[in-house]
Amino acid sequence: MSTAEYVYAFLLLLHALTATAIAVSLRRGVTTEQAPFLFFRAPELLFALSAVVFLFSFIYATNANMDYVQRFMATHGNLRLAPNSSKERLSAHLRYLPLLTVDAAAVWYFRVRTSVARVEAWALPAAIVSGILYALSEPSFVRTGGIPVLAWVCLVPLFVVLENVGLAQGIFYGTLAGIIQTMMSNFWLGTFNLLTLQFVTVVLLLEYVPFMAISLALLRLTRNASRGWSNAVGWLVFPAAWTVFDWIRSQGFLGYPWGMLGASQYSVIPIIQVASMAGVWGVTFVVTLANSVIAWYASGWIRGSRRSVVPAVALGAVLAASLVWGGLQIRGAAAASRAGGRTVRVALVQQDADPRKEDYGQTFETLKGLTAQALVSKPDLVAWSETAFVPNIRRWSKEDPSKFPLAALVSDFLAYQRGIRTWLLTGNDDYQLRTINGAEERLDYNGAVLFSPAGQRAETYHKIHLVPFTEYFPFKKQLPGLYQFLLSFDAYLWEPGDRRVVFRHPLFAFCTPICFEDSFPNDVRRFVTEGAQVILNLSNDYWSQTNAEAMQHAANAIFRAVENRRPLARASASGLTCVVDTLGRITARCPLYEPSFLVADLPIPDGGFTVYTIFGDWFPGAMALLLIGIAMASAVSARRRGRG
Numbered sequence: 162m163s164t165a166e167y168v169y170a171f172l173l174l175l176h177a178l179t180a181t182a183i184a185v186s187l188r189r190g191v192t193t194e195q196a197p198f199l200f201f202r203a204p205e206l207l208f209a210l211s212a213v214v215f216l217f218s219f220i221y222a223t224n225a226n227m228d229y230v231q232r233f234m235a236t237h238g239n240l241r242l243a244p245n246s247s248k249e250r251l252s253a254h255l256r257y258l259p260l261l262t263v264d265a266a267a268v269w270y271f272r273v274r275t276s277v278a279r280v281e282a283w284a285l286p287a288a289i290v291s292g293i294l295y296a297l298s299e300p301s302f303v304r305t306g307g308i309p310v311l312a313w314v315c316l317v318p319l320f321v322v323l324e325n326v327g328l329a330q331g332i333f334y335g336t337l338a339g340i341i342q343t344m345m346s347n348f349w350l351g352t353f354n355l356l357t358l359q360f361v362t363v364v365l366l367l368e369y370v371p372f373m374a375i376s377l378a379l380l381r382l383t384r385n386a387s388r389g390w391s392n393a394v395g396w397l398v399f400p401a402a403w404t405v406f407d408w409i410r411s412q413g414f415l416g417y418p419w420g421m422l423g424a425s426q427y428s429v430i431p432i433i434q435v436a437s438m439a440g441v442w443g444v445t446f447v448v449t450l451a452n453s454v455i456a457w458y459a460s461g462w463i464r465g466s467r468r469s470v471v472p473a474v475a476l477g478a479v480l481a482a483s484l485v486w487g488g489l490q491i492r493g494a495a496a497a498s499r500a501g502g503r504t505v506r507v508a509l510v511q512q513d514a515d516p517r518k519e520d521y522g523q524t525f526e527t528l529k530g531l532t533a534q535a536l537v538s539k540p541d542l543v544a545w546s547e548t549a550f551v552p553n554i555r556r557w558s559k560e561d562p563s564k565f566p567l568a569a570l571v572s573d574f575l576a577y578q579r580g581i582r583t584w585l586l587t588g589n590d591d592y593q594l595r596t597i598n599g600a601e602e603r604l605d606y607n608g609a610v611l612f613s614p615a616g617q618r619a620e621t622y623h624k625i626h627l628v629p630f631t632e633y634f635p636f637k638k639q640l641p642g643l644y645q646f647l648l649s650f651d652a653y654l655w656e657p658g659d660r661r662v663v664f665r666h667p668l669f670a671f672c673t674p675i676c677f678e679d680s681f682p683n684d685v686r687r688f689v690t691e692g693a694q695v696i697l698n699l700s701n702d703y704w705s706q707t708n709a710e711a712m713q714h715a716a717n718a719i720f721r722a723v724e725n726r727r728p729l730a731r732a733s734a735s736g737l738t739c740v741v742d743t744l745g746r747i748t749a750r751c752p753l754y755e756p757s758f759l760v761a762d763l764p765i766p767d768g769g770f771t772v773y774t775i776f777g778d779w780f781p782g783a784m785a786l787l788l789i790g791i792a793m794a795s796a797v798s799a800r801r802r803g804r805g
Contacts, residue, residue: 623658702736
């Protein structure tokens with residue numbers, strides 16, 4: 162039996178045991194009030210578990226098209242691709258839809274047909290709706306550009322539920338909404354690596370549970386204080402907590418700042434100017450605040466309780482201040498544009514080929530053909546994508562081209578680069594040798610290499626923030642079994658770089674965050690503080706073959722331009738190769754998933770840092786202090802109320 166068959170058998174067993182227990186209890190006259198877990202919680206848990214497994218199974222079907230891993234099949238025994246997408250999806254429907262139907266019927270019968278409170282009766286569908294609307298507010302399979310307006314209301318159903326159910330239920334509903342959003346937003350991970358979506362979902366599950374527990378505990382603490390105090394601060398808990406949560410989940414080895422609510426607003430230019438002051442975290446706060454205030458009044462209406470006008474006034478003030486700030490920034494950028502200034506001409510090449518395939522020579526020919534067309538415009542710099550040229554230049558340039566095909570290809574590349582007589586930036590595998598206890602060890606890196614017009618290797622940057630479990634696993638000595646397990650699933654593991662390199666071109670200075678490094682605000686900010694005038698991201702989104710992933714990646718990157726007031730250029734193997742101005746507007750772009758190139762004149766800022774560039778992630782820290790202050794004041798108020 163396969164793993165999927167074991168999971169399905171386990172689900173069938175759980176359903177059978179639950180159905181038996183419910184039938185026996187009903188026969189014995191047990192009421193829903195006497196056994197709330199059996200009649201209410203168990204069907205909801207089974208529905209949630211079945212829904213998650215169904216989504217995994219449905220997404221797994223898409224990897225039937227993962228042709229680029231076929232070459233690993235002979236040596237990596239754990240790779241088991243779906244044989245046919247249509248058949249695999251049909252199998253998922255036949256297996257799990259009956260279970261979901263039975264679970265939904267049980268939830269409906271025991272919730273709606275009994276005398277439970279109105280909010281609690283519809284809590285499960287409300288949480289699911291929130292997760293779905295959250296996912297659709299971002300670039301998705303429904304609309305490539307996303308539906309940003311949904312972000313302003315997507316959490317309202319969930320927040321209403323969380324205020325009106327018990328702590329354990331709130332943790333369950335909140336976590337379920339988060340997992341639904343994660344899987345729907347990140348469905349394309351099913352074609353990245355056979356384990357990535359599972360790891361991301363498990364990690365987010367482990368993060369959402371304590372986040373919901375702490376947030377709900379604090380919300381209830383404010384409720385235990387005086388009614389006036391709860392009206393004054395209760396609506397602030399989730400906006401502040403959600404901001405801190407988004408920041409926390411972007412930190413460390415497991416950092417994955419994808420699908421943040423603020424990023425859904427990437428195309429709403431006046432609103433996202435808040436990022437120049439508070440980072441993308443500030444945009445998340447504004448959007449979550451709108452959800453919280455609307456839910457606060459909706460919950461008050463449901464309860465029949467009167468609520469203060471303070472939240473509405475505060476929301477209006479925050480929105481007005483955000484729009485005024487945005488308007489000032491847009492006007493200032495327009496004035497700077499009219500004044501003119503220095504520019505640099507950059508050519509961005511999108512070869513629309515997967516670097517992980519072994520037809521390196523064919524990819525090189527495509528790159529040369531597109532570059533030849535771009536050179537007509539006489540660019541000051543040509544930028545190729547992440548690992549656009551795969552053979553390790555440092556290694557194979559030392560070998561005899563007559564003996565090794567890869568050495569011959571590298572020799573051809575170096576000769577070509579000298580021939581174009583301009584600066585060339587390319588992604589490339591790189592390595593360093595180090596000696597430990599007398600033994601020589603080779604460290605492999607995902608790098609970006611800059612060549613001068615004379616053919617000299619001017620500088621190299623090694624990617625620092627690697628994709629967890631897929632590009633990097635720091636515990637290979639402590640957990641060798643898991644390390645080998647990852648390798649068996651086509652994980653190509655590099656070492657993280659240890660130096661932030663700012664490339665120095667005669668006309669400007671730039672940094673090259675590689676792939677999803679452009680999603681980490683503080684990482685890019687640190688490049689800017691070290692002198693980068695342009696952010697030049699090298700990416701490879703070819704493998705996903707989905708417009709949603711390409712636009713999600715670009716949406717994240719856009720905020721780095723706004724936060725630091727630095728122009729952003731993206732050279733992707735495929736996906737979205739584009740140019741973004743300092744306000745976050747996409748001013749030029751290549752078609753998605755087509756061989757293409759783009760030549761653009763980038764304005765070079767004369768200097769000056771934004772509030773965010775200077776102070777970094779100060780806003781999540783301020784929100785954490787706000788939450789601590791609310792907790793302390795609520796505890797004091799509750800104690801006084803108890804004494805009274």
